[in-house]
Amino acid sequence: MKADLDQLMEKRGLQALVVVGDETYSVPRDYLTNGAQVTGGLVIKKRGADPVMIVNPMEVEEAAASGLTVYTNHDFGWGDLIKEADGDRSKATVKLWERVLQQQAIPPGKIGIYGTDDVNVYIEMVDELNQLADYEFVGERGLTLFDEAFITKDADELARLKVVAAATSATLQATWDYIAGHRVEGETLVKPDGSPLTIGDVKRFVRRTLLDHDLEDTGMIFAQGRDAGFPHSRGQTDMPLQLGQAIIFDLFPREIGGGYHHDVTRTWCIGYAPEPLQKAYDTVMKAFDIAITAYDEPGQPTHELQEAVLDYFEEEGHPTQRSQPSTMNGYVHSLGHGVGLKIHERPSLSHLTRKDILQQGNVVSVEPGLYYPDEGYGVRVEDTVYIDETGKMISLTDFHKKLVIEVQQ
Amino acid sequence: MKADLDQLMEKRGLQALVVVGDETYSVPRDYLTNGAQVTGGLVIKKRGADPVMIVNPMEVEEAAASGLTVYTNHDFGWGDLIKEADGDRSKATVKLWERVLQQQAIPPGKIGIYGTDDVNVYIEMVDELNQLADYEFVGERGLTLFDEAFITKDADELARLKVVAAATSATLQATWDYIAGHRVEGETLVKPDGSPLTIGDVKRFVRRTLLDHDLEDTGMIFAQGRDAGFPHSRGQTDMPLQLGQAIIFDLFPREIGGGYHHDVTRTWCIGYAPEPLQKAYDTVMKAFDIAITAYDEPGQPTHELQEAVLDYFEEEGHPTQRSQPSTMNGYVHSLGHGVGLKIHERPSLSHLTRKDILQQGNVVSVEPGLYYPDEGYGVRVEDTVYIDETGKMISLTDFHKKLVIEVQQ
Numbered sequence: 001m002k003a004d005l006d007q008l009m010e011k012r013g014l015q016a017l018v019v020v021g022d023e024t025y026s027v028p029r030d031y032l033t034n035g036a037q038v039t040g041g042l043v044i045k046k047r048g049a050d051p052v053m054i055v056n057p058m059e060v061e062e063a064a065a066s067g068l069t070v071y072t073n074h075d076f077g078w079g080d081l082i083k084e085a086d087g088d089r090s091k092a093t094v095k096l097w098e099r100v101l102q103q104q105a106i107p108p109g110k111i112g113i114y115g116t117d118d119v120n121v122y123i124e125m126v127d128e129l130n131q132l133a134d135y136e137f138v139g140e141r142g143l144t145l146f147d148e149a150f151i152t153k154d155a156d157e158l159a160r161l162k163v164v165a166a167a168t169s170a171t172l173q174a175t176w177d178y179i180a181g182h183r184v185e186g187e188t189l190v191k192p193d194g195s196p197l198t199i200g201d202v203k204r205f206v207r208r209t210l211l212d213h214d215l216e217d218t219g220m221i222f223a224q225g226r227d228a229g230f231p232h233s234r235g236q237t238d239m240p241l242q243l244g245q246a247i248i249f250d251l252f253p254r255e256i257g258g259g260y261h262h263d264v265t266r267t268w269c270i271g272y273a274p275e276p277l278q279k280a281y282d283t284v285m286k287a288f289d290i291a292i293t294a295y296d297e298p299g300q301p302t303h304e305l306q307e308a309v310l311d312y313f314e315e316e317g318h319p320t321q322r323s324q325p326s327t328m329n330g331y332v333h334s335l336g337h338g339v340g341l342k343i344h345e346r347p348s349l350s351h352l353t354r355k356d357i358l359q360q361g362n363v364v365s366v367e368p369g370l371y372y373p374d375e376g377y378g379v380r381v382e383d384t385v386y387i388d389e390t391g392k393m394i395s396l397t398d399f400h401k402k403l404v405i406e407v408q409q
Numbered sequence: 410m411k412a413d414l415d416q417l418m419e420k421r422g423l424q425a426l427v428v429v430g431d432e433t434y435s436v437p438r439d440y441l442t443n444g445a446q447v448t449g450g451l452v453i454k455k456r457g458a459d460p461v462m463i464v465n466p467m468e469v470e471e472a473a474a475s476g477l478t479v480y481t482n483h484d485f486g487w488g489d490l491i492k493e494a495d496g497d498r499s500k501a502t503v504k505l506w507e508r509v510l511q512q513q514a515i516p517p518g519k520i521g522i523y524g525t526d527d528v529n530v531y532i533e534m535v536d537e538l539n540q541l542a543d544y545e546f547v548g549e550r551g552l553t554l555f556d557e558a559f560i561t562k563d564a565d566e567l568a569r570l571k572v573v574a575a576a577t578s579a580t581l582q583a584t585w586d587y588i589a590g591h592r593v594e595g596e597t598l599v600k601p602d603g604s605p606l607t608i609g610d611v612k613r614f615v616r617r618t619l620l621d622h623d624l625e626d627t628g629m630i631f632a633q634g635r636d637a638g639f640p641h642s643r644g645q646t647d648m649p650l651q652l653g654q655a656i657i658f659d660l661f662p663r664e665i666g667g668g669y670h671h672d673v674t675r676t677w678c679i680g681y682a683p684e685p686l687q688k689a690y691d692t693v694m695k696a697f698d699i700a701i702t703a704y705d706e707p708g709q710p711t712h713e714l715q716e717a718v719l720d721y722f723e724e725e726g727h728p729t730q731r732s733q734p735s736t737m738n739g740y741v742h743s744l745g746h747g748v749g750l751k752i753h754e755r756p757s758l759s760h761l762t763r764k765d766i767l768q769q770g771n772v773v774s775v776e777p778g779l780y781y782p783d784e785g786y787g788v789r790v791e792d793t794v795y796i797d798e799t800g801k802m803i804s805l806t807d808f809h810k811k812l813v814i815e816v817q818q
Binding site for chain 2: 020022023024037038039056057058059060061062072074079082087088089090091112113114115116117118119120121122123124125126137138139140141142144204207208211212216218219227230231232233234256257325326328332333342343344352353354355
């Protein structure tokens with residue numbers, strides 16, 4: 001969590017870290033600047049000190065919302081630097097960084113560069129940065145400092161995650177009711193004007209409902225029939241909703257403009273569930289319970305939960321990623337992942353990840369599934385849970401797990 | 410434009426380019442894969458050949474929507490590579506790239522790495538990639554290959570930009586009508602229940618209206634009074650809408666899930682406009698006309714348009730970024746920028762950018778403004794225009810430029 005940043009920097013021997021980013025939403029910038037909505041700029045954190053921001057003068061008001069010390073790039077002579085560099089922004093940026101590091105009195109040593117930006121520019125610029133006396137600019141391999149910090153959430157983060165969870169659960173309920181409110185013609189749901197209710201209609205309803213709860217969609221999955229058999233198939237906009245088809249609805253919205261996520265999946269079937277789908281659903285529901293029950297206490301390796309689920313699915317005769325690593329039938333993914341500012345964080349609940357453990361402050365998804373595209377269905381059931389300060393696993397998702405949406409025939 | 414990619418690669422001596430990216434929306438991935446909505450994966454383009462995609466097996470269906478050849482990372486033995494690398498993803502990724510480059514028969518030489526991702530990982534990984542025999546992995550400084558390609562839009566892109574423009578203009582009209590439909594109590598707009606209409610209410614209305622047009626907000630500005638005096642201040646959610654205050658409404662949405670943008674700004678004032686605001690507004694409107702009129706023909710340097718506006722504002726006694734480079738009063742930004750998959754592209758309409766020209770296929774914003782935060786207002790007026798195949802500048806924005814929203818007193 002955030003309070004660990006200095007220790008994580010020390011472990012890596014970093015004197016400071018610099019967070020870069022383009023004009024789109026940036027996770028590490030948000031994390032360090034308390035959600036200030038700036039486009040671009042730099043965040044510099046000296047080990048043991050609060051971060052400071054350097055922004056375009058136009059951004060000072062938004063940057064001030066961070067509560068941090070804010071400088072503009074003019075405070076460091078940006079205009080002159082650009083002129084001296086004859087318009088070469090990389091060259092001018094290197095000089096700007098040098099001035100900022102000096103002004104912040106960063107001791108000689110390693111500086112970590114973090115953030116999401118155009119990698120093309122930085123793999124070139126880092127060589128020039130490394131010609132600055134006193135400093136070595138470094139990346140990382142494996143779990144980065146931010147990856148590590150994100151593994152556990154503090155109380156402020158958990159409070160926000162709970163709000164997003166409640167709003168997401170409410171959106172699921174509204175969507176269930178919206179679908180149930182349509183009438184049936186033949187095997188198809190229809191709107192009051194008689195035209196078919198499509199996946200596009202449902203997604204539009206979901207996006208609006210999310211906005212009403214101050215959330216934004218980040219690419220929901222609403223996939224029916226064969227499409228539900230591919231875990232990341234988003235669903236076809238023009239497809240009408242049909243009775244008796246598996247629908248995988250995977251919703252993972254975040255706070256508007258970027259922020260904390262919730263992650264939940266339900267499998268629904270309108271009207272009635274065919275026998276094979278019902279059987280697969282019951283199996284996945286049992287796998288979900290097995291996963292939750294397999295959790296014992298903080299410190300437990302995450303792969304134990306995945307292995308409990310793998311054992312069960314394999315006993316039931318389903319191929320898995322363990323029994324057939326490249327299978328696209330059966331259980332084809334890991335059990336879950338951390339959820340926070342990024343939708344996929346650590347720990348990873350995978351049998352291939354042997355070192356991740358469950359601990360207080362984790363917020364993770366638990367999402368077993370079975371996929372049979374050639375048989376025209378897939379099933380996934382997912383809640384997001386957290387490990388509280390006493391070590392208990394508690395669900396953040398508050399929505400029922402019924403399969404069949406009953407409709408007026 | 411896209412058809413120039415091979416030539417842009419040749420100019421840089423690139424045998425191939427690799428586009429990386431994380432699980433969020435990626436501009437260059439979208440550009441090369443015709444909008445396929447995959448999360449992660451690689452896109453590789455050999456010079457002279459179509460791009461190919463390498464994705465997680467779960468993504469194959471979405472990737473297939475690109476119309477490109479799609480491989481999964483299992484086709485290159487990803488599982489074994491991860492095992493051999495003892496879980497070190499960077500190490501395994503380097504091996505995967507080697508296999509992909511061989512399989513694509515990329516001749517020895519330079520490979521450009523592009524895309525938006527965690528720079529921390531790539532500044533580390535590039536050293537290891539450069540130990541591969543035969544290949545040199547390179548970044549760029551200055552205008553990158555994609556920056557250059559984006560400068561001009563082809564007919565398909567322009568068609569999409571026109572749809573986004575029309576939908577954005579319709580959203581402006583709906584927002585104007587929404588505000589005008591509220592009644593006044595004292596100097597404040599109120600809702601039917603008597604509570605004040607806030608900036609948060611308006612933004613919620615705008616986001617919903619955008620969704621109805623299949624667009625998504627990317628961080629609109631709706632800033633009133635002093636906040637309007639800071640060009641990038643987003644506006645305060647809880648602030649009630651007041652009569653006689655400058656409101657800067659800058660809307661730059663994109664296609665849902667990522668795609669082409671439109672960029673438009675209007676300055677509004679509810680009920681009546683105080684004299685200084687009206688005067689500043691008239692000045693900015695004249696500056697807007699001066700900018701458009703200053704455009705002559707393709708090949709013209711962009712700085713000529715900005716200089717025409719600077720001359721006029723300075724004649725009228727306003728400080729500018731040219732007369733006082735660090736000013737936060739007067740005209741404090743450039744005249745405009747390219748608009749496309751990114752909200753800020755080239756060409757830049759700035760007096761500091763001497764080499765950019767206007768040419769057929771450009772889509773650019775034109776957005777003069779005046780800012781006086783201490784006097785409690787700012788003004789900006791912006792349309793997005795394009796240069797058609799005959800060299801004419803044509804506005805994509807179809808919305809009136811009235812200042813005062815009349816309301817029922």
